Amino acid sequence: MPFEFQGKHVTVAGLGVSGVPAAKVLHGLGARVTVVNDGADERARAQAAELEALGITVRLGDGDTLPDGTELIVTAPGWKPTKPLFTAAGQAGVPVWGDVELAWRLRRPDSAPWLAVTGTNGKTTTVQMLASILKAAGLRTAAVGNIGVSLLDAVTGDEECDVLAVELSSYQLHWAPSLRAHSAAVLNLAPDHLDWHGSMEAYAADKGRIYEGNHVACVYNVADKATEDLVREADVEEGCRAIGFTLGSPAPSQLGVVDGILVDRAFVENRHKNAQELAEVSDVNPPAPHNIANALAAAALARAFGVPAAAVRDGLRAFTPDAHRIAHVADVDGVAYVDDSKATNTHATEASLAAYESIVWIAGGLAKGATFDELVAGAAKRLRGAVLIGADRALIREALTRHAPEVPVVDLDRADTGAMLQAVQEARRLARPGDTVLLAPACASMDMFTNYNQRGDAFARAVRELGA
Known part of the structure; x- marks a missing residue:
């Protein structure tokens, strides 16, 4: 509660999108705030000046030393647990919270419950779908958390919500020990950020924290047993249910798909015999299998909150996916060009x-x-050809040689951003009417582009030049 921070010496670890708001909120609550930051670039100096004008102490270029007298650390989610700052905190008995933990502790007693989503992939889309469904039900809501809208702003701002759709990363969950959601979903688990977590087991354990103390439903992926295992291991409130989602026909206490219809056999009377139609597969945009799974997870969380079936349908129909997520750019000469940067x-x-x-x-x-053998082996029968770009393209080429030797491969040995235009031109040469040219890089973009958005934009521009 706010009064707990009065006079406390709190160290905020890291500037940026979470650190600056956290420092301001804590300062406003009467805490004595010191901000430490590894970098001292122009952006950091500007942020430091803004905070220092409020009377907040900022130490740039010194993110490893624990300030004397620190009673609490509030950290940016990306700071690794192995940093010397946190080692020193552990030795001194100083607790470490993330911005999500701070937001959770600052909630008012009557504040909106959280419907929380995590997973290796699909988090943002699922949370946006969930928010669209909740709005279709007439509820005041917002998509917040790792999605870009600060949870601190959501819980301390003036705008009131009935329920929050919350995206949480494994980093955020690691630093949020007190979080107790109304209901939560883990969409899937695959190796990612292992350099931060140290192992797949630690990564999965941090994802699984989202289920701790759930009140109504723990939503898991029937096709991904690891997510169900996390539900089994979670300590939840009495009466909280395990709810599965599947692309197949659902069993009782599951949501799934029957004859092109999304159906609910979890939140209905006599679920052993009855099912509720929620929406058609065609209501999901785009209706790719993994996106249908996202829609089912969003529907499960919404239904756990009591949303009627019609709102699921209306919310999915109203949802528009963000750019660069299975985005159909154009059809050129009978070939579809799709951006999944x-x-x-x-x-x-x-x-x-x-x-x-x-x-x-x-x-x-x-x-x-990453390694690519399993990916290529699974997709080999679908590949007409491949065009490879970027710093680590040789790893994909070698996997293609091992598992899809008959697939023609164009290896573009250039790192400038203009390589995307050539890549699209080469893909056009390989494609036949009815094919899909798919930008799905399986890699980060920073070797050639600022981010995946710029990479996807370059692809879309190149496609438009084909049709010009």
Whole structure:
């Protein structure tokens, strides 16, 4: 509660999108705030000046030393647990919270419950779908958290909500020990951010924190047993239910798909015999298999909150996906060109490739330690050809040689941003009417582009030049 912070010496670790708001909120609550930051670049200096004008102490270029007298650390989610700052905090008995933990502790007693979502892939889309469904039900809501809208702003601002749709990363969950959601979902689990967490087991454990203390429903992916295992391990409120979602026909206490219809056998009377139609597969945009799974997870959380079936349908119909997520750019000479630049790891790319029957695949970038054999082996029968770009393209080429030797491969040995135009031109040469040219890189973009958005924009521009 706010009065707890009066006079406390709180160290905020990291400036940026979470650190600056946290420092301001804590200062406003009467805490004595010191901000420490590793960097001292122009942006950091500008943020420091803004905070110092309020009377907040800022130490730039010194993110490893624990300030004397610190009673609490509030950290940016991306700071690794192995940093010397946190080692020193542990030795001194100083608790460490993330911005999500701070937001949770600052909630008013009558504040909106949280419907929380995590997973290796699909978090943002699912949370946006959930918010659209909740709004269709007439509820005041917002999509917040890792999605870009600060949870601190949501819980301390003047705008009142009935319920929050909350995206949480594994980083955020690691630093949020007190979080207790109304209901939560883990969409999927695949190796990611292992350099931060240290192991797959630690990564999964942090994801699983989202289920701790759930009140109504723990939503899991029937096709991903690891998510169900996390539900089994969670300590939840009495009466909280395990709710599965599946692309197949649902069993009792599951949501699934029957004859092109999304159906609910979890939140209905006599679920062993009855099912409730929620929406048609065609109401999901785009109706790729992994996106249907996202829609089912969003529907499960909404139904756990008591949303009627019609609102699920209306919310899914109203939802428009963000750019660079399975975005259809254009059809040129009978070939579809699809931008999934957001597919920055193998798990996301596996889902993207599974959505199409015959593909010319544009891939490559920074692999982040990933391997590609399993991905290529699973998609080999769908590949018409492949065009490879980026710093670690050789890793994908070698996997293609091992598992899809008959697939023609164009290896573009250039790192300038103009390589995307050539990649699209080469893909056009390989494609046949009815094919899909799919940008699903399975890699990060920073070797050639500022981010995945710029990469996707370059792809879309190149496609438009084809049709000009």
